[in-house]
Amino acid sequence: MDYNNMNKEKLVEVLMEKDKILRELRLENKKLNSLASFDAMTGVLNRKSGLELLEKEFNISNINNRNIVVCFVDVDKLKHINDAFGHEEGDKLIINVASILKNSIRKTDFVIRMGGDEFLIVFPQTTMKNANKVRYRILKMIEESNQGNIKYNLSLSYGFYEYGNEIENKLTVNDLIRRADIEMYKIKSVKKKDFKDRYRKQNR
Template identity: 35%
Template sequence: MENHEKAQEQLIKELAGMRRRVADLERSEAKYRQIEKALQESEAKYRSIFENSVEAICQTTREGNILMANPVFFRTLGYDSYDEMARSITNVYNDLYVNPEDRQRIMEVVKQYGAAGRFRTQFYKKDGSKIWVSFSIWSVHDAQGKFLYYQSMGEDITELKAMEDALRKSEQECRGIFENAVMGIFRTSKDGHYLMINPAGARMYGYGSPEEMMQSVTDMAHQIYVRPEDRKTVTGLVERNGFIEDYEVEHYTKDGGTIWASVNARVVRDATDAILYYETISQDITERKRLEQRLSAMSITDELTGLYNRRGFLTLTQQQLKIETRAKQDMLLFFTDLDNMKQINDTLGHKEGDRALIDVAGIFKETFRESDIIGRMGGDEFAVFAINTTDETQKILTTRLQNNLDTFNDRSMRPYKLFLSIGVAHYDPETPSSIDELITRADTLMYEQKKGKRHFV
C-alpha cells in the first residue's frame, strides 16, 4: 500500500513537470511567433524603404558582383528591370564604372574607415552613355562581425555636374575678361574702400598691382577724387538710378598727378535692398579731355547749331580714333544730309532753312550718346562718330534716330517735314582706316540711298 502511494505521488509530480514543460513550450512558441512577426514586419518595412526610396540603392560583394538593386538604381542606368540589368552588369568594376580605379579608391577608404561618403564618379548607362553619380558606400556585417556585403546609396548628378561645369567655365571667362580688360574694373564698398581691382585699373592710377592700390587707398573720396564731393555725387546718382553711364570725373593718381575718367557704374544690393558694393568700369579719357580743352580755344564749334564744326569734328575724331584703336574697340561713322534743304531755302527762305538745321542738330543730340562726337560738316551735311560699338549698335542708333525724326515731324507745326539720307561706315580696329576714308565710305552709302530714293523718313 505504501509503495502504491509513493508511485502515485511520483506520477503526480511527473505530470506537473510535464505540464510546466508544455506551458514553457507554449510560451516559447508564442514568443517565437512574436519574434517572427516582428522580423517579418521589419523585413517588410525594409523592403518598402528599399523599393520606394528616391535614391538609388545597391548591394555588392567584395568582388564587385551585384546582389540586389532597387528600381531607382536600375532605372537610373536605363534598364527596365533588375533582371535585365543583372544580365548586362556582371561585375561593377568592368561593366559599371567608367574609371574602375575609382571603385578601387572607394574600397580602400571603406576598408580603412568602414564607409565613404558622397563620392563622385561616372557610370555607364545601358546605351553606352555616361552619367555622373554621387553616392555613399559602407560595409555591412552580421552580429558576429562577419562581412556580408557593401551597400551604396546615391543619385544621378549629371545635370548638376553640367551646371557646375558651366558655372566654372563662366567664372573662368569672367575672370579672364576681368584680368585682361583694357579698361579699369573696380568693386568698391559704400564707405570708400576698394574690394576688387583688375590689373588695368591699377595701372590706370599708376600702381604696380591691384594689391598695392587696395592697401594704399583707404578713403576714395579724398585719395582718388580731386573734388571729394564728386564721390558723393557719383554714389548718389548710382543709388537713385541703379547705374550711371559715361560720367566724367577728375581723379588723383599715385604720384599726385590727375587723370580724367569716364565712369560707368552700378549698385549691387542684397535681398533686403541693402547695398553690398558698387561695380565700376572706368576709362582714362585724359587725352581726350586735354584735347577738348585745347580745342575750346580754337574755332571748333558751329555757331548755328552748337555742334562741332568740320575742323573740330575731324580733330577730335582723329584723336579718339587713336585711343579706340589701341583699346581694340569697334566704331561707327554716320554721315547724313537734309534731303529737302534746297526746297526749304527756295520756298521759305534761308532763315527757315537755318531753323531746319538747328532742328536736325537737336534730333542728333537727343539720339546719340554723350560719348559720341557729333559735327556739322558744312551746309546740310552732318556726321556722327560713335565709339565703343557692338554689332547691335548700328541698328539701335538708326532705329532711335528714325523714331526721334518721326516724333519731331508728327509734333512740328512747321510747313515742312524733315527728311534725312544716311550712310554708315564701320571701323574695324583689326583693319584700321583713317577718318577721311570712313567719311568717304559713309558719304558714298548715303548718296546711294539718296539716289535710290530710300530716304530716311
C-alpha cells in the same frame, strides 16, 4: 607798384584782386577756346575740332582693338525748302536736325557739322548694333517733329560705316568718312528714284 611801402592788409587786398582778375581771364580764355570748337548756328562740333577729335578716337580704337562707327548725314531737299520758305526756314531746319542728333546720341558719341546741311555722327569704340539703337531714336524724333510741321516733312539720308582694325588696319579717318558718305548717297539715290517713279505714275 611798390609793394614795400604797403601795409600788410592793403597788400593782401591787392594780391586778392590780382588773383581774381587772373581767374576771370582764365575763365574767359576757356570760354573762347570752347566757342572756337563749336558751330555757331547749331552748337555741335565744328568741322576742324570735330575731325581732330575723330582722329583721336580712331587712334584709341586701333590701340584698344575696338570698332568705331561713323554715320554721314545729309538733310534732304534743303534747297527746295530754302526756295519755297526762305533761308531763315532752312536755317531753322538745320538747327532742328542738329538738336535731334544731339538728343539722340549717347554721352560717348558726338556730332560734327561738316558744312551746310551735312553732319557726321561718331560712335567711338562701339559696333553697329549700338549705333542702330541711336538710329531708331533719331527716326522716332524725326517722326515726332513732322507731326507738328504743316509746311514740309523733315527727311534725312544717312550712311553708316563700321571700322574694325583687325581687318582694315590700313584705312584712315578720311577713308571712314568717304565710305560712310558713299553709303549715304546710295540711300539718297534710292529716294530720288522712288520720287521720280511716283511722279511719273501721278502724271500718266
